[in-house]
Amino acid sequence: MVYRIYTARPNDIDRCAHVLAEAFCDDPLMVGIWPRERARHTALPSYFATSLRHFHLSGGGVRYASTEAGEVSAVSVWDGPSLWKPPTATTLRALPGLVAALRARTAMALRIRAILDAHHPVARHWYLANVGSATAHRGLGAAKELIADKLAQCDENSLAAYLVCTDPANVTYYEKFGFTVSERFSLPNGSNLASMWRSPR
Template sequence: MEGKAAVDAGMPVIESASEGQLDALVATLSDAFEHDPILNWIFPDHRVYPDLFRLILRDSGLPRGMVQLEREGRGAALWLPPNIPFELPPGIALLKLVLRCLWRMGPGPLRRLQQQAGLFARHKPAEPHFHLQFIGARQRDQGQGVGAALLKAGLRACDIQHMPAYLECSNPRNLPLYQRHGFETGAEADLPNGGPHVWFMWREAR
């Protein structure tokens, strides 16, 4: 029994995140996405990632989305429910982030962000769906089932509402995980000027 308890204690426990956990969410996702192909292509300077995730979570994810956090802070995920577009309201925080990007990286990130948004918009399905915006485990906790637990928790919410799910994947190592959970590739494309390859994946309602 003691051995089983020790195993159970290490299993990921996924919970709905609250505004009071913003700092933990920012730290977790900034670490998890440090080597993400798309973010690295758009924003080569990793130092802006905490400010970026703080803005996304505070102004979009937590108020309008479904945000989940592993109990020990080992991973996090952000889903947008059906018919909720990804939007960042204009304000001082957004302006500061833009100016910081311009100062550190020049105009390149803004141009690449526009290219990425245009490509993603062309492939996004018109049918209502849950959109998996971000999912990741801290680098030290990868390979321990955290990502799978997060994905299962999010898809459970999709299935309760009998809604399909959609995501964009730029890391080929994650494809088997998504495929095991019912996602199929509907299209593929490359971001311009040597940008990463992207798989656009869909899971039918269950």
């Protein structure tokens, strides 16, 4: 299938958020925040919409692959150098939407966020915060095209890339793009995560 890659605009947020919600509905990190399946599946669309709108869209790092019919098939969320940790003012603007999605799980989400931040590298890099495909397009190469497209830009600008692999089964997938495991750590629920780093080529 042929996909076209676009940089998301404000009117693309809801479509992109729903794709990410589908992709991460049973992700170990999300399960760590929302152990109850029904609550997790209900919260994820608004959680991702708030996150995209306030933390990622303005930096131009929200990209999506679209079919010729205009269907969003996969979404990647990248934060540029020095943009992975948002300023306090941005977090405060996002807070009402995040709390509405997280509700009683807010404290756990903050705890997990602190763990991720503690393991985040200091060196300049592009951070792949999220990448996922819609269920109907899983395994068809849309996410692969999004990742390869951004990594080509990283190489052109001599910048590294970083991600946290939340599912051990996906480590080999990212290794195919040149990422290597730099560190392993765990979440409070026992889920094992892997920090992965890719130097520019």
